Amino acid sequence: MDFKLASVDSIIIYFGDEISQDVASKVKTAYSCLQDINLDGIIEIIPSYSSIFITYDIFKYDYDSIVSKLKKSINLEKTIEGEEKIVTIDVYYGTEVGLDLEDMSTKTKLSIDEIIEIHSSKLYDVYAIGFLPGFAYMASVDERIAMPRLSSPRKQIPKNSVSIADTQTAVYPQASPGGWNIIGRTALELFDKKLDSLSPLSVGNKVKFNPISKEEFLKQGGEL
Amino acid sequence: MSLDIINSPIFATIQDKGRFSYTSIGVTNSGVMDEYAYLVANKMLENDLESNIIEIAFSNVHFEAKTNTTIAITGAKCEFYINDVLKPTWQTFNIRAGDLIKVGKILEGTRVYLAVKGGFDINKEFGSNSTTLKEKLGGLDGDRLKKSQSLPCKSFIQTHNKRLKEQFIPKYEDRLELRVILSYQDEYFPKEQIDKFFSSTYEVTNEFNRMGCKLKGEKISCDINGIISEGISFGAIQIPSDGQPIILLKDRQTIGGYPKIGSVLPIDCFKLAQAKPSCKITFKPIEINEAQAKQKEFYSSFA
Numbered sequence: 001m002d003f004k005l006a007s008v009d010s011i012i013i014y015f016g017d018e019i020s021q022d023v024a025s026k027v028k029t030a031y032s033c034l035q036d037i038n039l040d041g042i043i044e045i046i047p048s049y050s051s052i053f054i055t056y057d058i059f060k061y062d063y064d065s066i067v068s069k070l071k072k073s074i075n076l077e078k079t080i081e082g083e084e085k086i087v088t089i090d091v092y093y094g095t096e097v098g099l100d101l102e103d104m105s106t107k108t109k110l111s112i113d114e115i116i117e118i119h120s121s122k123l124y125d126v127y128a129i130g131f132l133p134g135f136a137y138m139a140s141v142d143e144r145i146a147m148p149r150l151s152s153p154r155k156q157i158p159k160n161s162v163s164i165a166d167t168q169t170a171v172y173p174q175a176s177p178g179g180w181n182i183i184g185r186t187a188l189e190l191f192d193k194k195l196d197s198l199s200p201l202s203v204g205n206k207v208k209f210n211p212i213s214k215e216e217f218l219k220q221g222g223e224l
Numbered sequence: 225m226s227l228d229i230i231n232s233p234i235f236a237t238i239q240d241k242g243r244f245s246y247t248s249i250g251v252t253n254s255g256v257m258d259e260y261a262y263l264v265a266n267k268m269l270e271n272d273l274e275s276n277i278i279e280i281a282f283s284n285v286h287f288e289a290k291t292n293t294t295i296a297i298t299g300a301k302c303e304f305y306i307n308d309v310l311k312p313t314w315q316t317f318n319i320r321a322g323d324l325i326k327v328g329k330i331l332e333g334t335r336v337y338l339a340v341k342g343g344f345d346i347n348k349e350f351g352s353n354s355t356t357l358k359e360k361l362g363g364l365d366g367d368r369l370k371k372s373q374s375l376p377c378k379s380f381i382q383t384h385n386k387r388l389k390e391q392f393i394p395k396y397e398d399r400l401e402l403r404v405i406l407s408y409q410d411e412y413f414p415k416e417q418i419d420k421f422f423s424s425t426y427e428v429t430n431e432f433n434r435m436g437c438k439l440k441g442e443k444i445s446c447d448i449n450g451i452i453s454e455g456i457s458f459g460a461i462q463i464p465s466d467g468q469p470i471i472l473l474k475d476r477q478t479i480g481g482y483p484k485i486g487s488v489l490p491i492d493c494f495k496l497a498q499a500k501p502s503c504k505i506t507f508k509p510i511e512i513n514e515a516q517a518k519q520k521e522f523y524s525s526f527a
Contacts, residue, residue, distance in 0.1 A: 005407040007457035007487035008515045012408065019452060044247045046455030048479050053455020058516045059523075128453055130479035133250040133359050137453075191249075193361075198350065199249040 001030070001074065003067050010044075010055040011066060013074075019139070023050045024127050028204035030074045037073045047203040048128040049137075086206045089171065089186050091120065091162050092217035096224060097185035099161075104147055104181060118142045119183060120209045124169060126201050134173035134191030134199040138207055141167045153179035160186050160222070162209065169209075173199075184209075187222035225291035226374040227325070227340065233370075234282040238344065238363040241274045243352035247478045253458065254354035254362065255474050257434060257497035258335055259490075260394065261299035263526045265339035268296045268316050268386040273526060275343030276353040278369070280327055280336040287325040290374070294318050294341040294382040295325070300333030300396065300498060315387035333396035333498035345376040356434075356475050394495070398503050402471075402492045403510040403518075404461065408484035412447045413463075420444060421485060426469065426505040428496075434475040436462075437496060439505055443467030446483045453481040459488035471496065489515055491522045 002014040015030065016023035031047045034054075041060035046053040056066050093116045095101050101112050108115065124138035131137075146167045154177065157163070161172045163180035172178060173190035191199055201207070212220075229236075239262075242255025256262040256279055266273050278285070283302060296316045297304055304311050305326040311317065313336075319325065327336050346353050349361050360366030364373055410418070426441035444467045455478065456462075462470045462482040471488055472480075473496075488496070489510060499505075510518075 005405065005512060006455070007407060007459055008405055008489055008512070008519050010455075010457045010487075012454060017452070043244055044253075044455075046247050046478055048454045049452045051452070051454040053457070055457070058519060062516060063512050128479055129248065130250045130453065130477060133246075135250055193349070197249070198246055198251065202249065 001071070001076070003070070005063065006053060009058045010053060011063070011070075012051050012053045013070070014051050016050050019049045019127065021125065024125055026076055027052060029076050029078055029080060031204060032080050033074045033078055039069065039073060048130070084206055086123070086208055087200055088208045088210050089162070089188050090210045090212045090216070090220060091184040091186050092214055092222060093184035093211055094214055097158070097161070098183045100147075100150075100181040101183055104145065104183070107147070108145060110144065115145050115183065116211055118145050119164070119169070120211050124207045126203050126205045126207060129199070129201065129203060132173055132176055132191070134201070135170055136190065136199075136201045136207070138169045139167055141169050143167065147181045149179035150181065153177055157182060158185065160188070160190075162186055185217070185222060187217055187220035225379050226376045227287045227293075227344075228290055228374045229285065229369055229371055230288050230324075231284065231286040231371060233280065233285040233368070236278055236280045236285050236369045237355040238276055238346060238353050238369070238375075239279045239355060240276040240353045242474065243350055243354050243361070246350055247455070250478050251350070251359060251361070252356055252475050252478055254352065254356045256337070257474055258299055258337070258494045260494045261335070261337045262339075264314070264388055264392075265296040265298040265337050267526055268388065269294060269339055269341050269382070271339065271341065271343060275339065276346065277337050277339040277343075278375070280338065281334060283328060283330045283336070285327045285369070289319045289321055289323045289325065291321050291377065291379045292319065293377055293380050294385070296339045297327075297336065298339075298388070299335050299337040301331045302336050303328035303331065314393050316382060316385045318381050318385065334500055335497060340375075340377045341380040341382060342378045345378065358475065394498070396498045398500070400492075400495055400499055400503060401506050401508055402496060403489040403515065404486045404507045405489065405510060405512055405515050406486040408460065408486065409446070409448065409451060410485055412483060413444065413485050414447065417444050417446070418485070421469075422507050422509060424506075428499050428501050428503040428505060430501050432499075432501060434473060436470050436472045436476055437499075439469045439471070441468070444469065444485065446485075448483055450481045451483055453479045456480050456484075457487050459490055459493045460484045461486055461488060473497070489518065491519060
C-alpha cells in the first residue's frame with residue numbers, strides 16, 4: 001500500500017501500478033475493510049482499478065493521523081466473508097441493438113453466435129465505476145473478441161447498450177456519446193433511483209451476462 | 225407560498241452543499257460553485273448553513289413572490305431590482321407577496337446567489353437538492369430552472385435586515401492567485417516543469433462550466449501520458465497531453481485517467497468560480513498543514 005496526498009482533504013492509496021486481478025483483489029479487500037469499519041469522519045471512498053481515493057473531515061484528522069488510522073484499518077490478509085456477489089445481466093444480443101456485432105464478426109472472423117457465446121460465458125469483475133453514474137468497467141473480455149474503441153465515437157449510444165472496448169466490457173446506463181463497440185442491450189437499470197444504493201453494481205462484484213431472446217427482453221421492459 | 229419564475233433563465237439551478245457518499249458509483253458531489261457567497265447568504269438569513277439556494281449564471285432571472293418572505297442576495301455584482309427599484313447586493317430584503325424580483329445584468333463576477341429564509345421546500349434526492357444535469361438529479365426535476373416553475377418556500381418576515389460589511393464583500397478582479405498542494409502524480413513532472421507551472425501566468429478560457437475550468441498558457445509536460453483511472457478530488461489539476469491545465473470543480477467526473485500535478489485549495493476554487501474568461505491565473509505552492517489550517521479558518525468563521 002502506497003499512501004499519497006491528493007488534496008487538502010483527500011488521499012489516495014495505491015495497491016499496484018497495473019490493471020490485474022491481483023491488484024483488483026487487494027482493492028476489493030481494502031474497500032471491504034473500510035466499509036466494515038465505517039470510520040467516523042470519512043466522507044467519500046472511491047475504489048478504482050488499482051487505487052482507493054478517500055475524502056475525510058479535516059476537523060477530525062490531519063494528514064498523518066488519517067494515514068495512520070487507515071493503515072490500522074486495512075488488513076490485506078483479511079478474507080472476505082460470505083459468498084461473492086454475482087449480478088446477472090440479461091442481454092438481448094440481436095443485431096438490431098448490437099450495432100457493431102456484424103462489423104466485429106468480420107474483423108474477428110467469428111460468427112455472431114460465437115461472439116455472443118464468448119462474451120456471455122465468462123464471469124467478469126467490476127474494476128471501477130465512473131464516467132457516467134452506474135457505468136461499471138468490467139474485465140477481462142476474452143482476447144478473441146477484444147476490440148479497440150471506434151475510431152469515430154457515436155454521438156448517441158442508446159441507453160442500456162452492452163459494449164466492449166479492448167478487454168473491458170460495460171453497460172451504458174443512459175444514452176450518451178461514446179466510442180465502445182455495441183453488442184447488445186439489457187432491460188436492467190444500472191442507475192436506478194428506486195434503489196437505495198442507486199446501482200445494482202459496486203466495485204468488487206462479479207457479473208455474468210445471460211443471453212435472452214427478443215421476446216424475453218421486451219417482456220422485461222426492454223426498449224428497441 | 226412560493227417564488228415563481230416568470231422569465232426563461234439561461235442557466236439557474238438549485239444547489240446546496242452537495243451530494244455525498246455516492247461517488248463510488250459515479251455520482252458527482254455537485255453543490256454550489258462559490259461556497260463563500262452561499263454561506264454568507266444562509267448566515268445572513270440565520271438559515272441552516274446547508275440550506276439550498278439558487279445559483280444564477282449568465283444573469284437574467286425574474287421572479288414573482290407569491291408569499292411574504294425574506295431573501296438574501298450575494299455573489300456576483302449585478303443589476304438587482306425589487307419592483308424595478310435598483311438595490312444593492314450582499315444583504316437581505318423583506319419581500320411582500322406580489323413583489324417582482326429581478327436579477328439582471330452581471331457586472332462583476334459570474335455567479336449570483338439568491339437564498340430564501342428557511343430554504344426552498346424541495347425534496348432532496350440522495351441527500352441533496354444539488355442539481356447535476358448530466359445525472360438528472362436534484363432541483364425540481366433534475367434540470368435547470370424554467371419559466372413558470374414555482375419554488376415553494378415558507379411565509380416569513382425577518383425583523384432586522386442584514387447587510388454584509390463592505391470589507392467582507394469580495395472584489396472580483398481579473399487576476400487570481402490560486403494556492404496548490406502538489407499531489408497525485410507530481411513526481412512524474414520534471415522539476416523544470418513544476419517551476420514553469422508556478423512561474424507562468426495562465427488565462428481562463430471559455431471552456432469553463434460547473435465541471436471544470438480549462439486554462440491556456442505555458443504548456444506543461446509530464447513523463448507519463450495517462451494513468452490508470454482513479455478518484456478525482458475537488459480542485460484537482462489535470463494536465464492532458466496538450467499541456468494546458470484543467471481545474472476540476474463541483475460537477476467533475478468521479479474518476480479519470482489524466483495525470484494530475486496537484487490540487488487547488490477549495491477556498492481558492494470558490495474565487496475561481498467567479499472568474500471570467502481571460503482572467504489571469506497564477507499558482508503558488510502551499511504545504512498540506514498550512515492548507516488545512518486555511519480551510520478550517522474559512523469554515524470556522526461561519527460557525
